[in-house]
Amino acid sequence: MSCLSVSLFAAIMNNEMTIPEYARLCKNLGLDGFDLGITLIKNHTPKYIAQLKNEIAKEGIPLIMVTTYPDFTHPEHLQREREFDFLVHDIALASALGAKFVRVTAGQAHPSTHEEDGIGWAIEYLKKAAPVADKYGIKLVYENHAKPGAWEYIDFSNPPAIFLQIAEGLRETSVGINFDTANILAAGYPNTVEILDAVFDKVLTIHVAETATFGQLQPVALGTGIVPFREIFSYLKSKNFDGWLCLEEWANKGREGIQESVTFARQTWTEA
Template sequence: MPKLAVFPKAFMQALCKDGTMKLSEWIELACALDVQGLEWYAGFLEMEDEKNWSGFRKDVEQHGKEIPMLCCSPDFTHPDPSFRKNEIDKQLRWIEMTYVLGGSYCRVLSGQRRPELSMDEGVQLATDCIKACLPKAEELGITLILENHYKDDFWEYPEFAQKMEVFCQLVNRIDHPNFGVNYDPSNTFLAGEDPLELLYRISDRVVTMHASDRYLIEGTIEDLRNEESGSVGYAKRLSHGEIGKGLNDYDAIFKELKRVGFDGWVSIEDGVDGMDQLERSVAFLRKKLKIYWPDFK
């Protein structure tokens, strides 16, 4: 049976960079929502000290919720082997963090789409690095989830495996019980592709999902693509919107996930315009999930 979680998309700067928001504040806000879990982010400032990890798990569980997923952004496509080794070491620490938090899923990415990198080189580098992390994941009972990503909030270049063909090639290279896909339909639009086409190709590998809706404040997807490299984070013309009011067809998405027996977490990336918006997105997804999984609580 699927479960709902929320992610603090609106508060990433405050929680990860300037420290103007404490995780205790986010926990209070998120646990007031009608969801079962809180997706965590490895880059929260307060997570730098390992002594805090078990305390945050306790705080969330005292509210009757859990931390099922850890969102991380390893950069496995750097040409320098020592840099990649450091990224693997960080990912191994994040796997441990997931375990201490009581989670089951830890995100991996391919890395940044650096201009000098060929497709074959990038796929091979990302494959090797992810495989190097799988023994630790298996040991601790954690599933590594590869997301069809657009661009980390703090990256200069977009995701190497942003395009469907590259993403599917990478997914097909890794056959392991502790590896699956975190499907994000909105990100597929940013690649200029059809999110349903991607879903139909990888639906049997999907174990978790990010739910959001996207729209462009101005211009076109082509305008976005022309400015997506060379600046840190998301382009200014891009915005997360309220779920159910954007481009995604959630009926088609959930119909396919139901068909393949999906029973994982759906984590909501929304609320950039306030907690009221996030509440409406929660209500929308709860209603949709109930249609396809009538026993959904």
């Protein structure tokens, strides 16, 4: 079990908390690893990377996943090429820090991008990125994503039907799935386990995430929204899932919110 605390992004970016301090917090909560958003890693200079990697090692807890935001559905070809080069950089950066996974996205739902084109572009570029990740010992995990603060539009593949088409197009590659437990409901589809079952053989990581609203992503503390965690966890146990549960904590309650999320996830997994 690891944690991506979106609640603490601002504190880390504003230098109110360091990445090693965040890693220490996760370790003290008994987690097996911690996750980072790519925007939290300041640069790729040798001195900074060596120092950060050494500081993380001293905390004695591994970096599991780095979340990135490639926009391969952008209507302009040159920008899609830029997005690919940005992702190559992010993969190399995650590798330099010893991460195991890099979370990738299809891209934004740009108004001028047609569905068929967007699906084709996402598959094309993610396929192209797979051997790069393989070279660096990184596993790419494609997510049924919603909308980060870094984007103007919601994810192009937020609708489950589009997500499944892209996932199918990547089936014969090394790209796995990071399945988000909240985003199927946020997309307005009622059956999360049905979509999870359709891609389970490629699922390597789970974003244990919550939403308060059907048809819209409204992050709240784990266990206080509408996500059927017991059903999802029971399904995962029935399939002998042995990958990572990556808590996407977004309660905006600071350290207390992370503690509550960890406690809820552990208890619910045990009871499922």
